[in-house]
Amino acid sequence: MSLMEPLLAIQDLGIHMLTYEGRARVINGVRLTIHKGETVALVGETGCGKSITAKAILGLLPPNAETVSGSIMFKGRDLLRLPEEDLHGIRGSQIAMIFQDPSTALNPVFTVGEQLTDVVLWQGARRATRGRRVTGAVRQRCLEILRLVRIPDPEGTLGRYPVELSGGMRQRVLIALALVGRPELLIADELGTALDVSVQDQILLEVRELVRTGGLSVLYITHNLGVARLVSDRIYVMYGGEIAEVAPAAEVFRRQLHPYSQGLLAAVPRLTGRMGEGIEGRIPDYVNPPPACRFEPRCPFRMEICSLNRPLLLEAEPGRWVACHFHGSREESG
Amino acid sequence: MGLVEAEAVVKHFPITEGLLRRRVGEVRAVDGINLSIKEGATLALVGESGSGKTTLARVILRLLPPTSGRVTFDGCEITALDDGALRPVRQKMQIVFQNPASSLNPRRRVSEIIEEPLLIHRVGTSGERRRRVGELLERVELPSRDFMFRYPHALSGGQRQRVAIARALALSPRFIVLDEPTSALDVSVQAKIITLLRRLQRDMGLTYLVISHDLSLVRNVADVIAVMYLGKVVETAPVATLFSDPKHPYTRALLSTIPTVSDEESALIPEKIALGGEIPSPAHVPSGCSFHPRCYARIEGCDRVTPELVPVGQDHHARCILYDRAFGAPGLRGSGSRREEERPWSSRWALRR
Numbered sequence: 001m002s003l004m005e006p007l008l009a010i011q012d013l014g015i016h017m018l019t020y021e022g023r024a025r026v027i028n029g030v031r032l033t034i035h036k037g038e039t040v041a042l043v044g045e046t047g048c049g050k051s052i053t054a055k056a057i058l059g060l061l062p063p064n065a066e067t068v069s070g071s072i073m074f075k076g077r078d079l080l081r082l083p084e085e086d087l088h089g090i091r092g093s094q095i096a097m098i099f100q101d102p103s104t105a106l107n108p109v110f111t112v113g114e115q116l117t118d119v120v121l122w123q124g125a126r127r128a129t130r131g132r133r134v135t136g137a138v139r140q141r142c143l144e145i146l147r148l149v150r151i152p153d154p155e156g157t158l159g160r161y162p163v164e165l166s167g168g169m170r171q172r173v174l175i176a177l178a179l180v181g182r183p184e185l186l187i188a189d190e191l192g193t194a195l196d197v198s199v200q201d202q203i204l205l206e207v208r209e210l211v212r213t214g215g216l217s218v219l220y221i222t223h224n225l226g227v228a229r230l231v232s233d234r235i236y237v238m239y240g241g242e243i244a245e246v247a248p249a250a251e252v253f254r255r256q257l258h259p260y261s262q263g264l265l266a267a268v269p270r271l272t273g274r275m276g277e278g279i280e281g282r283i284p285d286y287v288n289p290p291p292a293c294r295f296e297p298r299c300p301f302r303m304e305i306c307s308l309n310r311p312l313l314l315e316a317e318p319g320r321w322v323a324c325h326f327h328g329s330r331e332e333s334g
Numbered sequence: 335m336g337l338v339e340a341e342a343v344v345k346h347f348p349i350t351e352g353l354l355r356r357r358v359g360e361v362r363a364v365d366g367i368n369l370s371i372k373e374g375a376t377l378a379l380v381g382e383s384g385s386g387k388t389t390l391a392r393v394i395l396r397l398l399p400p401t402s403g404r405v406t407f408d409g410c411e412i413t414a415l416d417d418g419a420l421r422p423v424r425q426k427m428q429i430v431f432q433n434p435a436s437s438l439n440p441r442r443r444v445s446e447i448i449e450e451p452l453l454i455h456r457v458g459t460s461g462e463r464r465r466r467v468g469e470l471l472e473r474v475e476l477p478s479r480d481f482m483f484r485y486p487h488a489l490s491g492g493q494r495q496r497v498a499i500a501r502a503l504a505l506s507p508r509f510i511v512l513d514e515p516t517s518a519l520d521v522s523v524q525a526k527i528i529t530l531l532r533r534l535q536r537d538m539g540l541t542y543l544v545i546s547h548d549l550s551l552v553r554n555v556a557d558v559i560a561v562m563y564l565g566k567v568v569e570t571a572p573v574a575t576l577f578s579d580p581k582h583p584y585t586r587a588l589l590s591t592i593p594t595v596s597d598e599e600s601a602l603i604p605e606k607i608a609l610g611g612e613i614p615s616p617a618h619v620p621s622g623c624s625f626h627p628r629c630y631a632r633i634e635g636c637d638r639v640t641p642e643l644v645p646v647g648q649d650h651h652a653r654c655i656l657y658d659r660a661f662g663a664p665g666l667r668g669s670g671s672r673r674e675e676e677r678p679w680s681s682r683w684a685l686r687r
Contacts, residue, residue, distance in 0.1 A: 045520035046491070167383075168612050196382035196547060198609045201591035205608065223520060226550075226593025253595055267525035268550070271577060271592065271599040275554040278525030282490055 006033040007075065007217050008057070008185060014069035015052060015061065017286075024286035027052055028241045028294070030070070031313060034185065034217050039208075041220040041228035041249070044238035045264070047283050050221045053238075054187050056080075057219075058097060059087045074185070093123050096183035100190040102170035106162040112173050113158030116142040116180060123181045145176045150206060168199040175207065186211075189221045204231055225268055229253050237261045240284045240294035243313055246321040257322040260295045293325065301326050335409070336370035337541050338394060338509055343367045343403035345386075345393050349617060361617045363389040365565035366403075368643075371558075373508070376535070376542040378556035378573075380549060380588075382613045386565040387545045391511045394543065395427050396420060407509065425455055428502035432514035434494035438486040444471075444497050445482040451504045470500040474530060492523035496530070503534070509541045517548065528555060549592050550599075553577055558649075561585050564616055564624040567643060571650040577602065581652040583631040584609075623655060631656065 015027035027049050034040050042050050055061050057072055059079060072079040074095065079087065099105035107115060120138050139158075146154035149172040162170055171192060178186060191207065192200035208231055211218055222228050228235055228249065235252050237245040237260065245258040256262045266276035281298040290296050296306040305325050313323040345364040348357050363386045371377045379387040392398040394405050396412050405413045412423055428451075431437035438447055448467045452458060458466065471478035474496040486494055495515065502510055515531065516524035532555070534540060546552050552559060553573060560570040561584065569582040580586045587607040594600045611628050614620060620627050626636040636655055643653045644660075 045522060166612050196613070197549070197591045197593075198382065198588060199612055201593075202608060202610075224593065225521070225595050229595055230593050254597075264522060265595060267522045268595050269525075269528070269548070269554040270596065271550055271553050271594060271602050273553060273574075275528065276525050277529050279522040282492075 004035060005076075006073075007036045007038075008032075008034040008219075009073040010053070010057070010070065011073070012070040013053070013056060013072065014067070015049075015056060016066045016068050017062075018064045018066065019287070022287040025289055026065075026241050026286050027056070028289075029313075030238075030241070030243055032236055032243065034219055036184075036217055037211075037215050038234065039211060039218040039220065039232045040234050040236065041222060041232035042236045042238055043222055043225060043228045045223055045283065048238045049241040050223075050238055051189060054097070054189060054219065054221050057187065058091055058095060059084070092119065092183070093181040094183055095185045095187065096178040096181055097187040098174050098178045098189065098191055101194055102167055102174055103162075103194070105174055106170060108162055111159055111161055112146075112165070113139075113142060115173075116145065116158070116177060119177055119180050141180065145180045146173075148179065148210065149173075149176045151176070167195050168203065171195060171199075171203055175203070179210070184217060186216055186218045187221065188218060190223070191220065191227075193222065193224055193227065200227075207231070225253075225265065237264070240289065241286065242294055242323065243321075244295065244323055246313070248319055251320065257316055257320060257327060258295075258324050259299050259301050259326065263298075263300075293323075336375075337373040337408055338369075338371040338543070339404075339406045340367055340369040340390075340394055341404045341406075343369075343390065343393055343405060344401045345389050345398060346401045359617055361615075362565050362619050363616055364393060364400075365619070367565075367567055369394075369560060369567070371509075371541055371543060373541055374535070374539050375557045376544055376555055378544045378546060378552040378559045379562055380546060380552055380559060381562035382547065384564075384613050384616060385562040386616065387562055388513060389565075390562070391429070391513060391543060391545055395429060395511060397429075421455070425451075425505040426507050427509045427511075428505065428507040429511040429513060430495075430498050430502050430515055433518045434491065434498045435486070435518070437498055438494055440486055443483050443485055444489075447486075447497060448500050448504055451501060455505060457505065466504065467500075470503055473503060473534070474500045476500075490523075491519050492527060495519065495527055499527075499530070499534070503538075506538075507540070509543070511543045511545070513545045514547070515544070516551065517546070524551070531555070549589065550594070561588065564613065564619055566624065566653060567651075568625065568654070569650075569652045570643075571647070575647065575650050579647065579650075580604065581646045581650070581657060582625075582654050583607075583629050583656075584625050585652075587630070623653075 010030060010032040013027055013030040017024040017026050030053055042053065044050050057079060067080055117138055120141050142158060143154045146157055151157050151169060151172050192203045204227065210216065220228060220231055232249045235247055235249050236243055237258060239260045245261050256265055263279040267278045269275040279298055284290055284294050292308055292310045293306045296302050299306065303325060311323045311325045313321050316322045316327045343364055344366055347361040347363060349359040349361060350356060351358045367390060379390065381387050393400045400413055404411055407423055407427060410423065412420060445467050448470055449463050452463045452466065468478040471481055476493060476496050516527050519527060535542060544555055556573045558570065559573050559576045560567045563584050569585045580589055586604050587609045590604045590607045592603055607630060609628055622637040622639055623641055626632050629636065639655060641653050641655045641658045643651045644658050646652045646657045
């Protein structure tokens with residue numbers, strides 16, 4: 001990677017959730033960087049902590065979450081230590097999020113136009129110097145953004161309610177809502193996975209084009225490995241609240257270093273007619289996680305050291321990082 | 335003759351308006367479908383949401399009465415039976431729903447959930463039923479002692495789906511409809527459920543109808559695939575044929591959009607065909623070939639004539655004017671000339687793109 005300062009750098013992020021069962025250690029030392037213009041995918045299965053990581057970036061963690069360690073540096077400022085009002089200025093206008101489910105993320109009682117206008121005006125208000133709210137200009141901006149996400153008949157769409165739109169159109173409106181503030185970093189949570197493949201494909205390709213032309217950086221959160229391969233430059237594989245492996249997308253699909261990534265890829269049904277048997281066991285209990293490597297109880301290659309020392313995320317090959325003792329990494333005690 | 339046969343099955347839902355429920359239109363959810371599923375085989379229905387897959391499956395199980403057409407199960411026409419006569423047939427046909435979190439009653443224990451079909455059909459004494467529940471839990475690889483008395487909320491997604499499968503197996507059915515059986519599950523769990531379903535099929539000689547939108551999954555579980563679009567089957571073929579030699583423009587486009595995870599697979603799918611728009615509402619089916627507004631291979635006449643499902647190869651049928659000899663298509667010349675026969679049409683496609 002370049003020596004340039006990354007746009008976003010998460011270091012040693014630790015988040016605990018206070019639950020009835022006790023203190024759940026849901027994010028444990030997560031590290032992630034996104035450079036300008038780069039598309040990064042965070043992949044993993046349900047409950048591995050992908051969405052919590054995304055929410056931590058935007059400061060949208062639920063009230064029972066407690067950040068216990070780390071920093072999230074965005075353009076030289078630590079988002080974890082920023083006062084709420086400064087975060088307000090960043091959300092939407094510098095970092096925007098496309099939420100997962102297009103059928104629930106839109107407000108059903110307001111028209112598309114009202115929801116878009118809200119965002120435009122709100123951002124105008126943040127940049128207070130703009131002063132006057134010229135409705136004509138706001139409308140122009142809304143139309144412009146709807147055209148950008150290829151909504152046919154943008155004028156008509158402004159006056160429609162979300163229920164009048166198809167799933168694909170709703171997803172496009174959500175993308176428009178995220179892009180209208182001209183963010184530098186876009187976080188897309190399971191983009192398109194609620195849609196049919198042909199529509200999902202259209203949306204992903206369109207977003208990829210927008211990213212390329214607009215110099216956007218994107219963090220995709222997805223459980224779909226095929227989608228991650230299609231859209232991203234680099235992939236972070238997450239397991240049990242930790243980063244298991246980091247690699248360029250083109251390489252990780254050819255050869256995986258971490259046993260979990262290997263198991264995950266092997267379980268994907270292939271068009272060649274091969275399909276693995278899945279991974280034994282289930283995700284760790286976050287209240288009492290395995291003491292060292294969190295994948296150790298399910299790992300087919302486990303060694304004695306795996307239950308004693310936590311493997312560190314280390315560079316195994318140029319550009320490829322893995323947290324696994326099998327790759328001869330130096331270990332951290334305790 | 336297959337175990338399950340559907341002949342010209344039609345299911346229209348009326349759209350009514352006003353106080354008098356005046357009929358103003360209809361949703362053509364299933365619009366004339368013929369299917370045959372061989373005993374012990376797996377047929378997969380694929381298509382986008384709104385294509386009528388689930389409605390068709392419900393009509394086949396007679397959970398919905400068809401508007402017209404016939405469904406036969408093991409030679410017996412079930413569309414003609416009344417509820418009483420249907421009861422014994424129902425034991426032999428079961429369904430596993432998409433989301434086990436909502437298809438299992440949260441207030442019943444696992445043992446009660448699995449026992450319920452036995453109670454409804456008054457099978458065995460209570461001791462026999464309890465033994466049967468234990469046996470079924472073993473079959474779906476859940477240790478019965480641990481799971482018998484749990485509630486669904488205390489199970490993982492994969493375990494819940496195993497319970498749903500055990501319930502479907504309770505009455506020793508011959509035919510099971512699997513409606514998106516793994517789409518609510520993670521890939522590593524999906525793989526385990528599919529392995530289980532395959533083993534059950536082999537051990538018990540089950541016949542499956544799988545509904546799925548995941549083509550990579552279907553490639554691994556089905557013997558025969560039927561691609562649906564707006565209530566009609568547009569192409570049907572044995573699984574290997576459909577993936578290696580798709581004929582219908584819609585099938586080609588659908589295959590080209592599959593997100594793959596290896597170069598090896600990417601080489602197997604057609605060059606990317608971006609399909610514009612979305613599937614229209616089945617309440618407003620386009621004229622002629624219902625796919626024509628989105629079709630990249632559209633030619634003169636596609637908006638007027640409705641093509642039939644015509645043979646395009648060994649056990650391979652497609653519903654497209656390009657292959658319909660009635661409209662001047664060359665049809666099939668012989669088994670070896672498939673490539674040649676395709677050429678005039680593919681060059682025309684190239685022009686259109």
